[in-house]
Amino acid sequence: MSVKLSTTNHDRNIFKDKYIYPVVSRRAGGLSLGINLNTNNACNWQCVYCEVPNLTRGKPEPINLSQLEKELIYWLDQIVHQDFLKEHTETGTSLKDIAFSGNGEPTAAKEFGAAIKIVMKQTQNFQLKDKVSIRLITNGSYINLPETQNAWKQLSDHTREIWFKIDTVDSIETKIINQVNLSIKSVTSNLEAALKISPVTIQSCFLKIDGHLPSEQSINKYIDFIKPYAKELKGIHLYSLARPTKQNTSLVIERLSESELSAIAGKIKQLNIPVLSFI
Numbered sequence: 489m490s491v492k493l494s495t496t497n498h499d500r501n502i503f504k505d506k507y508i509y510p511v512v513s514r515r516a517g518g519l520s521l522g523i524n525l526n527t528n529n530a531c532n533w534q535c536v537y538c539e540v541p542n543l544t545r546g547k548p549e550p551i552n553l554s555q556l557e558k559e560l561i562y563w564l565d566q567i568v569h570q571d572f573l574k575e576h577t578e579t580g581t582s583l584k585d586i587a588f589s590g591n592g593e594p595t596a597a598k599e600f601g602a603a604i605k606i607v608m609k610q611t612q613n614f615q616l617k618d619k620v621s622i623r624l625i626t627n628g629s630y631i632n633l634p635e636t637q638n639a640w641k642q643l644s645d646h647t648r649e650i651w652f653k654i655d656t657v658d659s660i661e662t663k664i665i666n667q668v669n670l671s672i673k674s675v676t677s678n679l680e681a682a683l684k685i686s687p688v689t690i691q692s693c694f695l696k697i698d699g700h701l702p703s704e705q706s707i708n709k710y711i712d713f714i715k716p717y718a719k720e721l722k723g724i725h726l727y728s729l730a731r732p733t734k735q736n737t738s739l740v741i742e743r744l745s746e747s748e749l750s751a752i753a754g755k756i757k758q759l760n761i762p763v764l765s766f767i
């Protein structure tokens with residue numbers, strides 16, 4: 489029986505390639521071809537809700553770019569010329585994006601710029617340049633480095649977007665949720681660096697931790713932080729724990745209910761930018 493991909497079936501191991509994996513993504517609005525540059529499951533953050541199994545702290549291992557390109561050609565051929573969509577997705581599903589979204593922070597890879605070049609070449613070859621978006625799903629921590637800026641700037645005449653993670657702007661909460669020391673000054677400079685090179689959507693994961701919802705004070709701080717950038721941002725995506733965390737933590741991490749997340753969305757809507765909740 490052929491496997492059907494859906495918004496709830498996100499198993500990256502169904503199709504066994506090393507770097508490229510297809511998923512049906514609600515946030516992308518269809519099929520997303522993911523590029524995993526972090527095949528060793530290493531990230532510089534360790535978010536308490538992270539779904540990456542055996543996550544370690546660190547950088548990606550070297551990337552075999554010719555294998556990555558071969559896999560990309562295979563998948564684009566399956567989607568554009570073969571029957572992949574018909575066989576493995578619901579009727580009406582189309583390819584929406586090619587997303588750098590791996591088992592860790594994609595911009596930590598030395599080969600990030602070279603991988604973008606490959607994606608540009610192959611979207612051109614498959615005549616997808618104006619049809620699919622190139623996305624970067626990032627925690628933003630390397631975005632202001634010249635190499636990351638130059639890498640993403642290659643896409644200046646492509647449809648592109650950065651989904652930039654901000655779960656909280658309180659540094660004590662950041663330490664608990666993302667398990668990193670990150671000052672508000674760094675978040676500011678990272679977000680401004682992202683806005684300089686790309687359309688940006690903020691993505692925020694809200695959780696119940698040890699039975700506590702995000703505090704009113706924390707949400708207000710988040711809103712005040714985003715306010716000066718509201719006109720420049722494409723929008724905000726809110727979500728909560730979709731699947732059980734794969735991290736060891738002594739905290740009790742729970743998913744917000746639909747009404748709890750929509751109450752937060754209701755407050756954030758005062759920013760007058762599109763706020764979408766995914767639960």
Ligand code: SF4
Pocket residue numbers: 531532533534535537538539540543590591592593627
């Ligand atoms: S930044 Fe992403 S990959 Fe890294 S720990 Fe957080 S959720 Fe996992």
